[in-house]
Amino acid sequence: MADTVLFKGNPVELSGTPPHIGDTAPPFELTGGDMAPVTLADSAGKIRILSIVPSIDTPVCSIQTARFNRELDSLPDSVVGYTISIDTPFAQNRWCGVEGVEKMKLLSDFRGNTFGRDYGLYLNDIGLLARAVIIVDKDDKIVYEELVPSISEEPDYAAALQALKELA
Template identity: 45%
Template sequence: MLNVTFKQEPVTLVGPELKAGDKAPDFKVLSNGLEEVRLSDYDGKVKLISVVPSIDTGVCSDQTRRFNEEADKLDNVHVLTISMDLPFAQKRWCAANGIEKVDTLSDHRDADFGKNYGVLMQELRLLARSIFVVNSKNEITYVEYLPEVTNHPDYESALKAAKEAE
């Protein structure tokens, strides 16, 4: 079991701890247009899944901007940012921040992604900061669960893993 904190307070993660080599679990989330989106919608592509507690906070905002900037340098890689924010808030935030190369997806309805990827913080009903790289065969090739949710992920390692995944 992972030891994860939020502002130095321990939190309980709901769901399995995933590792490189695992089959990526399917999930259902909502697009900014309220359409249901699943992992299978990205079949045949490498997915860099950036998970943030709330897109409208400092580190989450920086993380989403960074992957948006890097998206053009990633061939056949689709960048997804998943949070518990409402789709309307994600859409508004993306428009205000010029985010056009990342799919922002909301797990607020069912917490399906959070439960399937082991990142739902039970005490806060937010997602723990994490990164998953999933290859075109839907196998996980890279995982980073941040021990302290308010810290930045290892951007370089995640980007390298996405570039190397097929």
């Protein structure tokens, strides 16, 4: 049986099995705010926090992105943060401008949903990404992962930040 998360109280199947701690992070190519491709390799040698959200235009996704953006201020430059959604880069840019988010870089999986499928986080029946947090170390190994069981819940910020601080 496929992994599921709750969306509006109902189980929705994921497109696959999300990566686990110890796995090598699958490579990805997403679209940045300037419409240019952004890959995992672009941040080689850095610690990456991948904050995956269904849509930046929802309250919980907005809270999650703003929180990690604030927390990045207290972390060294060896840590980079990406919020990944299926929203268009235009919507992501608009949101960043309104909210003043600069540290977290918003990346879009709107071209083919390859990130969602490769990471097993695409929600087949609704066309969005599941809410998750993945931390990738400088050697591209996954050192932290949380698949949030319900789309309407926030991730465990304390656990994710502790994992980041132990690496930084």
